[in-house]
Amino acid sequence: MTSDGGGVRKDEGGALAGGLANAGAVFRRGELVERPAPPSAGALHPYLLALREHGFDAAPVPVGLPVGGRERLTFVPGDVALPPFPDQVMTKAALHSVGSLVRRLHEAGAAVAVDTGAGWPRDLADPAGGTTLCHNDVCPENVVFREGRAAALIDFDMAAPGRPLWDVAMTARYWVPMLDPASAAALYPAGLDAPARLRVLADGYGLSARERAELPGVVEQATEVCRAFVTRRVAEGDPVYLRALAEHGGWERWDRVRAWLAEHRETFTAALLN
Known part of the structure; x- marks a missing residue:
């Protein structure tokens, strides 16, 4: 996703625009997003997986454990303001x-x-x-x-x-x-x-x-x-x-x-x- 100049982030590859603390550090790799892992990832990843098991499919799905301080999650298609x-x-x-x-x-x-x-x-x-x-x-x-x-x-x-x-x-x-x-x-x-x-x-x-x-x-x-x-x-x-x-x-x-x-x-x- 990159900014199209109209205030909306679109579904494209490469660096994803937006954010404050992680600006410039979030990338789309095909159907995955690679980004800095939060310190709470060890507890957050199982929680996100459990949410999906209970019917909430409106969040990224973690893929594997964080490596080198970075995590991988499924890319969520759509537009972000x-x-x-x-x-x-x-x-x-x-x-x-x-x-x-x-x-x-x-x-x-x-x-x-x-x-x-x-x-x-x-x-x-x-x-x-x-x-x-x-x-x-x-x-x-x-x-x-x-x-x-x-x-x-x-x-x-x-x-x-x-x-x-x-x-x-x-x-x-x-x-x-x-x-x-x-x-x-x-x-x-x-x-x-x-x-x-x-x-x-x-x-x-x-x-x-x-x-x-x-x-x-x-x-x-x-x-x-x-x-x-x-x-x-x-x-x-x-x-x-x-x-x-x-x-x-x-x-x-x-x-x-x-x-x-x-x-x-x-x-x-x-x-x-x-």
Whole structure:
């Protein structure tokens, strides 16, 4: 897959475009993808195989054990959005399908035991913990589309046990998006109605009334976890995150998002429940 200049990654050979930490290090080799293996691969690979056994065929299948710090997985055909995100993956139908896909992941995962002591990454993990293996990074770059609908999830590097609602909140951050209008304008089409879109995502997933009431607060919590993650990477001098922070408004952007979420908490709750 390479970028066609229109914000969509296409099915082609060679290096696969997109990503942040693994940019330029992911390659398609025929029907396989070769990429850096996450530290959690020893637990993640059996989990992905078990998901398939329980009916979730919407994720890459590991092929063999990691060798030399790299892993091989089956290639998942389809289109993946790249920033700035195009209109066709930001429709309400597309958003609803993302919610449904995450629900399918969690339903299949409910039948698979999670080794909570396996050393899962804590970077974006639910602070409350849990027994569901959450993807934690369901951003547009990690969702494969076919015919306008979310068909598969890729890049489980940040997966860790947590609450299903945490995964929905993390997904909402990227897909609604849960950003103030000025921040959203840099990557997303203009005019997206955040409260209405949050409701669409919740409907797609099938959240209960209790979960809907809790979701805005969990989104705020997830935003703080993401900020802390970026803070650690910047403090370590990670050039990827230093550049991303500078290009996307610095810490002022994070402050603006925090204030905007708190200011609109009741509006989001009303949109979810009414």
